[in-house]
Amino acid sequence: MLVMEKNAMTEEIEELVLKYGNQRSALIPILQDIQRKYKHIPDFAQQEIARLLDIHPVEVFSVISFYSFLNTEPKGKYIVRLCQTISCDMQGKAAVAKAIERELGIKFGETTRDSKVTLEYANCVGMCDQGPALIINERVYSKLTPEKAVQILNELK
Amino acid sequence: MEKKNRKGAVLFSSYKPGEGVKKALSLSREDILFEIRESKLKGRGGAGFPTATKWTIVAAAIADQKYIICNADEGEPGTFKDRVLLLEYPELVFEGMVIAGYTIGATKGIVYLRGEYEYMLKSLEDFLESMKKDNLLGKNILGKENFNFDITISLGSGAYVCGEETALIESLEGNRGEARNRPPYPVNTGYMGMPTVVNNVETLASIPHIISKGGEWYRKHGTDKSSGSKLFSVSGDCEKPGVYELPWGTTISELLHIVKAKNTKAVQVGGASGLCIPKSQFERALAYEDIATGGSIIIFNESRNMLHVLKNFMEFFVEESCGQCTPCRIGNVKLLEGVEMIEKGEYKFSYINQLKGLGKTMQIASKCGLGQSSSNSFISILENFKDEIFNGNGGANGK
Ligand SMILES: Cc1cc2nc3c(=O)[nH]c(=O)nc-3n(C[C@H](O)[C@H](O)[C@H](O)COP(=O)(O)O)c2cc1C
Ligand code: SF4
Ligand code: FES
Numbered sequence: 018m019l020v021m022e023k024n025a026m027t028e029e030i031e032e033l034v035l036k037y038g039n040q041r042s043a044l045i046p047i048l049q050d051i052q053r054k055y056k057h058i059p060d061f062a063q064q065e066i067a068r069l070l071d072i073h074p075v076e077v078f079s080v081i082s083f084y085s086f087l088n089t090e091p092k093g094k095y096i097v098r099l100c101q102t103i104s105c106d107m108q109g110k111a112a113v114a115k116a117i118e119r120e121l122g123i124k125f126g127e128t129t130r131d132s133k134v135t136l137e138y139a140n141c142v143g144m145c146d147q148g149p150a151l152i153i154n155e156r157v158y159s160k161l162t163p164e165k166a167v168q169i170l171n172e173l174k
Numbered sequence: 175m176e177k178k179n180r181k182g183a184v185l186f187s188s189y190k191p192g193e194g195v196k197k198a199l200s201l202s203r204e205d206i207l208f209e210i211r212e213s214k215l216k217g218r219g220g221a222g223f224p225t226a227t228k229w230t231i232v233a234a235a236i237a238d239q240k241y242i243i244c245n246a247d248e249g250e251p252g253t254f255k256d257r258v259l260l261l262e263y264p265e266l267v268f269e270g271m272v273i274a275g276y277t278i279g280a281t282k283g284i285v286y287l288r289g290e291y292e293y294m295l296k297s298l299e300d301f302l303e304s305m306k307k308d309n310l311l312g313k314n315i316l317g318k319e320n321f322n323f324d325i326t327i328s329l330g331s332g333a334y335v336c337g338e339e340t341a342l343i344e345s346l347e348g349n350r351g352e353a354r355n356r357p358p359y360p361v362n363t364g365y366m367g368m369p370t371v372v373n374n375v376e377t378l379a380s381i382p383h384i385i386s387k388g389g390e391w392y393r394k395h396g397t398d399k400s401s402g403s404k405l406f407s408v409s410g411d412c413e414k415p416g417v418y419e420l421p422w423g424t425t426i427s428e429l430l431h432i433v434k435a436k437n438t439k440a441v442q443v444g445g446a447s448g449l450c451i452p453k454s455q456f457e458r459a460l461a462y463e464d465i466a467t468g469g470s471i472i473i474f475n476e477s478r479n480m481l482h483v484l485k486n487f488m489e490f491f492v493e494e495s496c497g498q499c500t501p502c503r504i505g506n507v508k509l510l511e512g513v514e515m516i517e518k519g520e521y522k523f524s525y526i527n528q529l530k531g532l533g534k535t536m537q538i539a540s541k542c543g544l545g546q547s548s549s550n551s552f553i554s555i556l557e558n559f560k561d562e563i564f565n566g567n568g569g570a571n572g573k
Contacts, residue, residue: 040348041347041348041349042346042347042348042366043348044348045328045331045345045348046328046329048331049329049331079350080348080349080350083333083350083351083352083496084289084330084331084332084333084351085331085332085333086289086331086332087331101486101489102251102252102446102486102490103251103252103410103442103446103472103483103486103487104251104252104409104410104472106486107410107411107474107478139290139332140249140251140334140490140493140494141249141250141251141252141253141490142290143248143249143253143254143256143257143288143290143291144254144257145251145252145253145254145407145409145410145415145472146254146407146408146409146415146416146417147415148409152290152293155292155293155295156293157290157293
């Protein structure tokens with residue numbers, strides 16, 4: 018990271034600390050905001066969060082590593098999470114998964130080379146009556162067909 | 175939010191927003207606890223703990239601060255009734271929290287909303303704002319002096335185990351969502367070490383109805399031991415999946431009829447951590463005294479491969495185990511390996527029986543409900559569908 022980027026990141030985290038407080042319970046909301054914006058929590062951000070909340074950086078890392086929606090390695094602008102659990106599975110998850118992989122040219126767990134899309138599986142997302150379902154960033158899409166899923170991906174800017 | 179035209183005896187019956195809180199504030203705390211005790215309401219999050227008992231303990235506690243937490247982590251596979259309540263009936267859920275706050279003496283309510291439901295956040299926060307305008311939240315609620323109560327929403331970050339109440343509290347406190355040893359229970363040592371009520375969305379949504387119509391009215395629905403109604407999240411092989419409000423005591427075959435399921439071979443009740451019920455037991459009742467459940471109903475017709483179903487469940491648990499204790503961390507991996515051996519036809523019956531024994535050990539030795547219940551489906555599917563799975567009668571696995 019460049020010095021300027023570092024300064025900007027520090028400022029941003031300081032603002033988040035003002036918003037959520039500097040007690041331990043502010044940690045996850047702060048991480049969620051950074052994650053939402055940068056699609057990961059960079060090492061430098063982890064250090065700064067630890068410093069401002071007065072906890073050890075390893076505590077920050079340990080929390081990030083626990084939650085599947087928080088990560089330390091960069092992900093795409095859009096994180097696509099296809100539900101892999103049984104009700105969606107029975108409604109045709111596998112065909113949707115194959116169509117998406119073909120279209121994007123990547124496998125689940127991977128990110129497109131232009132850093133636009135990361136493909137992941139999620140466990141039951143609470144749309145079992147309308148499967149197969151997937152979530153892109155925070156939006157949910159249901160009753161997918163392979164064709165509809167691909168169309169949704171192609172409409173991402 | 176658009177309200178669908180839903181019908182039901184209790185939760186989906188008509189309700190005028192504000193009615194429950196208004197009535198509650200005209201009653202004493204003891205009267206409210208009395209009505210809830212009368213209603214015999216039990217927790218809808220799965221464990222079925224009497225709500226009145228929980229509230230009474232926290233109401234009696236002396237502490238600087240107390241909390242009411244709404245558990246909206248809804249992660250059990252096949253469950254989506256809390257989604258419907260939050261999207262279509264937020265007034266019931268939030269008013270339930272206000273009434274809880276008044277009764278137990280808390281000024282702060284927290285909704286722990288699963289990260290997957292972030293898309294609801296905006297509409298829920300807007301709704302809270304409108305409640306503030308109506309003075310159903312904030313200071314001196316509906317003119318009641320010194321009754322101040324606010325609700326905030328915290329988002330989860332994709333961990334099923336955070337639905338377990340102590341893991342949820344750890345997560346709210348900014349930690350890894352690892353379950354704590356219980357006791358102490360949250361009613362004594364909860365959020366920030368303070369007395370805390372953790373209730374499921376559906377439990378809280380029942381409260382305004384109970385308060386406005388009375389505990390006795392509520393108890394008229396359902397059975398002797400399971401009072402009231404239950405929301406069932408129905409998915410899988412049927413014509414009409416969705417959320418249904420039915421009285422406790424409804425049998426599986428009645429439910430299958432309502433949702434227009436055909437050629438049903440099995441019904442998974444209670445999600446991945448529940449039980450797989452074969453056709454021969456479809457006359458059993460959904461009730462605390464027979465098959466207790468948080469309401470997840472997944473239907474499988476004759477064409478489904480039950481070993482594949484079981485594999486899906488075990489993959490779920492291997493991913494979602496928090497890894498804190500050995501029986502669950504290692505046990506689930508061993509059970510999944512066992513399923514894969516059967517799938518390939520490379521297994522010994524003696525080893526599979528050992529794995530069932532391991533499953534029983536996990537039920538006793540695991541630290542939290544996840545590991546204590548994850549082997550339920552392993553044991554019930556291998557028992558109830560052994561013909562299909564081991565003898566090849568209809569299944570693909572009798573190689
Ligand atoms: C692994 C696990 C996951 C759970 N997930 C939820 C959940 O998503 N929602 C919920 O209300 N309770 C869940 N529970 C049950 C809670 O621990 C707790 O019993 C419940 O929130 C209490 O509320 P109630 O008395 O209103 O049911 C879960 C329990 C376990 C062991
Ligand atoms: S039973 Fe499983 S989820 Fe629960 S504490 Fe142990 S490892 Fe974690
Ligand atoms: S199984 Fe996919 S949303 Fe529940």
